[in-house]
Amino acid sequence: MDLSLEKILTYLVGSGGIVAGLFYGIKFLYEQLDKRRADKRTAEEKAYDAIWKLYEAAKAEIEKLKNEIKELERGDSLSRPTISKIYQAVRKLGRQIEILDSVFIKEFLIQDDDAEKQQLKDALKKEMEILWQKFDELEKCLP
């Protein structure tokens, strides 16, 4: 087969071009995948933060309601509208905690290989249990 030097050089340059193109292509895809992985992690961290905030808010709400009930118990008159208002607030809080619990079970109770994530999930689970306990205590305080 007759191959001129020109053709050989073309093949050599072509090989270099193909390799360079593929290198930058694969590098671009690799970086995109890396970025997506990092973004996913950030989104997950944001979700954790949001859940923590909701827990904190629910806990604070429980404490607030408990104090309100105690204040009312101290007073002589406990009007029907006030009792109704407290019952409504407690029921609303119960529903919120239930939603939080279902989200927690759905999203966060999956076993993870990542030790750090698993620790966070265990901590969240503990928080959820504490929250339910506090809610039970609150219900017992109801007049």
Added chain:
Amino acid sequence: MTFQTMKMQLEQNIGLKAKVEYILDLLIEILLELKDFSVFHVITFGETILLALTIFRALWYAFFGVSNGGNYDYYFSEFAWICIFVGCSLAHLGSFFFSNVRIRCGIILIYAVIWTFLGMLAFVAGTTAPAVPTFAVFALASIYLAVRLWHEQK
């Protein structure tokens, strides 16, 4: 058999066992050191395979000559191909002693160019041997590894 001969035989046997144990210990020691070296320098199994392929190709061309099926020896003599593969292998081996991983990345990209070039020559020659897909796989693996090494450098 006298007591003395028995004692001598026993001593010889113990000596042999000790020697085998010593050699095995030494081998394990070498393997562990190689493993430590590869972990420290981030040398993957894939990279080792690529290096082995190049060394194997250099040895093959040196002992069995360059195959004519793919026009490889049309412009480049056998000696030139042997020099290219030996040079690449030596450069790759040498690059393991540098902390900059991108030197290795560059050498692996040269591998990729060589494999692509050989694949093209085989394709043009219209060879029925599975040279083209084989070289394409080698080239793609080289490029992927080069990307990995590029990202390895902090």
